[in-house]
Amino acid sequence: MTDRPTTAPAPAGEQAPAAATRVLVLNSGSSSVKYQLLDMRDGSRLAVGLVERIGERTSRLKHTPLAAGGETRETNAPIADHDAALKAVAQELSRDGLGLDSPELLAIGHRVVHGGMFFTEPTVVTDEVIGEIERLIPVAPLHNPANLTGILTAQALRPDLPQVAVFDTAFHTTMPEAAARYAIDPKIADRYRIRRYGFHGTSHAYVSRETARLLGKAPEDVNVIVLHLGNGASASAVRGGRCVDTSMGLTPLEGLVMGTRSGDVDPGVVFHLARVGHMSMDEIDTLLNKRSGLFGLCGDNDMREIRRRIDEGDEEAALAFDIYIHRLKKYIGAYYAVLARVDAVAFTAGVGENAAPVREAAVAGLEGLGLAVDPQRNAVRAEGPRLISPESARVAVAVVPTDEELEIATQTYALVGKNT
Numbered sequence: 001m002t003d004r005p006t007t008a009p010a011p012a013g014e015q016a017p018a019a020a021t022r023v024l025v026l027n028s029g030s031s032s033v034k035y036q037l038l039d040m041r042d043g044s045r046l047a048v049g050l051v052e053r054i055g056e057r058t059s060r061l062k063h064t065p066l067a068a069g070g071e072t073r074e075t076n077a078p079i080a081d082h083d084a085a086l087k088a089v090a091q092e093l094s095r096d097g098l099g100l101d102s103p104e105l106l107a108i109g110h111r112v113v114h115g116g117m118f119f120t121e122p123t124v125v126t127d128e129v130i131g132e133i134e135r136l137i138p139v140a141p142l143h144n145p146a147n148l149t150g151i152l153t154a155q156a157l158r159p160d161l162p163q164v165a166v167f168d169t170a171f172h173t174t175m176p177e178a179a180a181r182y183a184i185d186p187k188i189a190d191r192y193r194i195r196r197y198g199f200h201g202t203s204h205a206y207v208s209r210e211t212a213r214l215l216g217k218a219p220e221d222v223n224v225i226v227l228h229l230g231n232g233a234s235a236s237a238v239r240g241g242r243c244v245d246t247s248m249g250l251t252p253l254e255g256l257v258m259g260t261r262s263g264d265v266d267p268g269v270v271f272h273l274a275r276v277g278h279m280s281m282d283e284i285d286t287l288l289n290k291r292s293g294l295f296g297l298c299g300d301n302d303m304r305e306i307r308r309r310i311d312e313g314d315e316e317a318a319l320a321f322d323i324y325i326h327r328l329k330k331y332i333g334a335y336y337a338v339l340a341r342v343d344a345v346a347f348t349a350g351v352g353e354n355a356a357p358v359r360e361a362a363v364a365g366l367e368g369l370g371l372a373v374d375p376q377r378n379a380v381r382a383e384g385p386r387l388i389s390p391e392s393a394r395v396a397v398a399v400v401p402t403d404e405e406l407e408i409a410t411q412t413y414a415l416v417g418k419n420t
C-alpha cells in the first residue's frame with residue numbers, strides 16, 4: 001500500500017473540471033428527431049430542437065439555444081438519414097458552445113421504442129444491449145432502427161460518454177397477464193415472444209404522475225386513463241401509478257386510430273388481403289402502418305388540416321374524424337371498466353394537448369360515467385397542466401402536456417449521475 005491520494009490534484013495552472021451535470025436527450029422517430037439538452041442540477045433546458053422530414057426532399061431543422069439568447073434558428077435543406085440528422089444537431093449545438101465535446105456533458109439519453117421482455121429499467125448501452133435492440137427491429141420497424149442509429153452516431157461522436165436507453169415498453173411491464181397475453185396458443189406465443197408490450201410508456205408514466213400532482217394527490221392514490229394522441233396514439237389505464245392495460249400490443253400498430261396507422265383491425269383483414277387481394281406481407285405492412293389511419297381515410301394525417309377541412313364542409317375529413325373519435329371513446333369506456341374507479345382522464349401529446357374539438361368529442365355523451373368537458377375551460381390555450389372538466393365533475397378531465405425528453409433525462413441522470 002502506498003499513501004498516494006486516490007484523486008490526483010489538478011496540475012498547477014489548470015482548473016479542476018466542472019462537474020458534468022448535463023444530459024442530451026435524443027428522441028428519434030421514424031422521420032424525425034426531437035432533442036433537448038438539460039442541466040440536471042435544476043432540470044433547466046439549455047437547448048431544444050427538432051429535425052423533421054428526414055429522408056425527404058427538404059428536411060427542416062429547428063434549433064432553439066435557450067441558454068444562448070433563445071432565438072430559434074431554422075434550416076431547410078435535405079437531410080438524408082438519421083445519422084446526418086444527428087451530425088447536423090451536433091453542429092447546431094456547437095455553434096452556441098453547447099457541443100457534444102463539452103466536458104459538462106455527463107451522458108446521452110435515448111428513447112428506444114421496443115425493449116421486449118428484457119428491459120424493464122433504463123439501461124446503460126453495451127454491445128449486448130445494441131444487439132437486443134437490433135433483434136427487436138421486426139416488431140418496431142418504424143422506430144427501433146432510428147433509435148439505434150441515434151445510439152451509434154452518438155457513440156461515434158463521444159465514445160467516452162455513457163449512453164442510456166430508456167424504453168417505451170418499460171412502464172407497461174406491470175400489466176397483469178390477463179391484459180398482456182393474447183388469446184392464442186401459449187406455446188406459440190412464448191416461442192415467438194408474442195404478447196402485448198405497449199408503447200409511449202415514458203409519456204404515460206410522466207403524464208399519470210403529473211395528473212396526480214394536478215389533483216393534489218399522491219400517484220398511489222389516483223386512477224388515471226391517459227390518452228397519448230400524437231402521430232402515434234395510445235391509451236393506458238394506470239391504477240395507483242402502475243399500468244394495468246394499454247392499447248398498443250406486440251407492435252405500435254394495435255389500438256387507437258393514428259396519423260397513418262390503422263389501429264385495431266380484424267386480423268382476418270390481413271388474410272383476406274393476402275388471399276383475395278394478392279398483396280404481399282410487406283405491402284400489407286406498409287398499408288396498415290403507413291397508408292392507413294387518418295391519412296388513409298382522408299389523405300391528411302395532421303389534425304389541424306382535418307379540422308380546417310371539416311370547417312369547410314369536407315365530408316371525407318368529417319368521417320375520418322368520426323372514426324378516430326369513435327375508437328377513442330371505446331377505449332375510454334374499456335379502461336373505465338378495467339379501472340372501475342376513475343379519478344381522471346388526461347389528454348396529452350400533439351393532438352391531445354392542442355385539439356380542443358377532439359377532447360370535446362371524445363367525452364361527449366359520457367355524463368353517465370361522470371365525464372364532461374367545460375367548453376370555456378377546454379378552449380383555453382395554456383402551457384401547463386390544466387383541468388377542463390366543470391367544477392362539479394365527478395371525474396377530472398385534464399390536459400397534461402407530456403415531456404418525454406425531461407423524463408428520459410431524469411431517468412438517465414438517476415442511473416449515471418450517482419456514479420459521478
Ligand SMILES: Nc1ncnc2c1ncn2[C@@H]1O[C@H](COP(=O)(O)OP(=O)(O)O)[C@@H](O)[C@H]1O
Pocket residue numbers: 029032229230231232259301302303304349350351354355
Ligand atoms: N394546434 C394543433 N391542433 C391540432 N392538432 C395538432 C396541433 N398541433 C399539433 N397537432 C397534431 O399533433 C401531431 C403531432 O403530435 P406529436 O405528439 O408531436 O407526435 P409524434 O411525437 O408522434 O411525432 C400532428 O400530426 C398534428 O396532428
Ligand SMILES: CC(=O)OP(=O)(O)O
Pocket residue numbers: 029030113143168199200230231232233252
Ligand atoms: C411507439 C410510437 O408509436 O411512437 P410515435 O408516436 O413516436 O410514432
Ligand SMILES: [Mg+2]
Pocket residue numbers: 230231232
Ligand atoms: Mg411522440
